[in-house]
Amino acid sequence: MSGQAGIEGKWAGFTVEVREPGIVWVQFDRPEAFNGFTLPMKLDLLQLTRALQVSPDYRVLVLIGEQHFCAGDDVRNFYGEEHWEHARSMRIGGARRTDELGLYGRLRTFSQTLTMSLRHLDMLSICGIEGHCIQSGFSFALAADFRIAATSARMTSNTLRYGFLPDEGGHKLLVQHLGVAGTMDFLMRRRTIDGNQAVAMGLAHEVVDPADLASRTQALALELADGPQVAMRLLKRAIYSADELTMEQALEDIATKTAISDFHPDTSEGVTAWREKRKPAFNTRSRPFESHGYQPGVSGAKSETGA
Numbered sequence: 001m002s003g004q005a006g007i008e009g010k011w012a013g014f015t016v017e018v019r020e021p022g023i024v025w026v027q028f029d030r031p032e033a034f035n036g037f038t039l040p041m042k043l044d045l046l047q048l049t050r051a052l053q054v055s056p057d058y059r060v061l062v063l064i065g066e067q068h069f070c071a072g073d074d075v076r077n078f079y080g081e082e083h084w085e086h087a088r089s090m091r092i093g094g095a096r097r098t099d100e101l102g103l104y105g106r107l108r109t110f111s112q113t114l115t116m117s118l119r120h121l122d123m124l125s126i127c128g129i130e131g132h133c134i135q136s137g138f139s140f141a142l143a144a145d146f147r148i149a150a151t152s153a154r155m156t157s158n159t160l161r162y163g164f165l166p167d168e169g170g171h172k173l174l175v176q177h178l179g180v181a182g183t184m185d186f187l188m189r190r191r192t193i194d195g196n197q198a199v200a201m202g203l204a205h206e207v208v209d210p211a212d213l214a215s216r217t218q219a220l221a222l223e224l225a226d227g228p229q230v231a232m233r234l235l236k237r238a239i240y241s242a243d244e245l246t247m248e249q250a251l252e253d254i255a256t257k258t259a260i261s262d263f264h265p266d267t268s269e270g271v272t273a274w275r276e277k278r279k280p281a282f283n284t285r286s287r288p289f290e291s292h293g294y295q296p297g298v299s300g301a302k303s304e305t306g307a
Helices: 039-054 100-120 135-142 170-188 195-201 210-225 229-242 247-261 265-275
Strands: 009-011 014-019 023-028 060-064 124-129 132-134 146-150 154-156 206-208
Touching (some): 009 039, 014 039, 023 039, 039 100, 060 210, 124 135, 135 154, 135 170, 146 195, 206 210
Parallel strands (some): 132 154
Antiparallel strands (some): 009 014, 014 023
């Protein structure tokens, strides 16, 4: 994989491992701080998702914690200088606005953008959750496409405990999952749920013993990575769009996407495999532009024929 060496290794607050066939395994590695978000960690996660968005090498993103998933922002040491040691993002620090406008800008630029980075990512994402999954960490997990929760998981927004709001977008994500009435109950009454309750409420897809969390998350990642990636990415976008579109708009959206997917080689392979009663071999299409010497976005690039 051409991009593997570029993303693997230590980042601020997490490590990255690439597993075949194109599974990006992100392990949060600050268990002593319950894997709380720091500014460098948020910036690095944003940089990682943007790198994954443009790479042809990766298929599924996994985010999992060590002992805990994420207890939200590390309010005791969010800007600590030591957190920049392994950061790959541009260093941001020093003087900063501490008034209302400064807070507004930081929320829009860092916290809310991080939450939406999983929704905006075309490749599918999975969160493996054990221990604390709180506040901004909870919202981040809700933005993923799949969640596998250990029985030991403790999932909550709990912002009202401090008089805060779920300002990273957790209220909207909960409304999508629970509806208005369910969200009102969950947030106003400061509900904390375990893995079994999360599945019962529709906030997680599966519940497992803590010892089985990593292996089950890996199994789901392999299942998703084996599917037709072009169709799956288009379907992901269509599903989230359908939640906010009218029926007519949703039909128009899926028709446009089908005009792409039905003519992709994966579709022919899927039909052929069905007829031949064998497992389809998806995701084998070559890159047509590069094969002719053309690189989109590179000025003056020409094909081998000189056209």
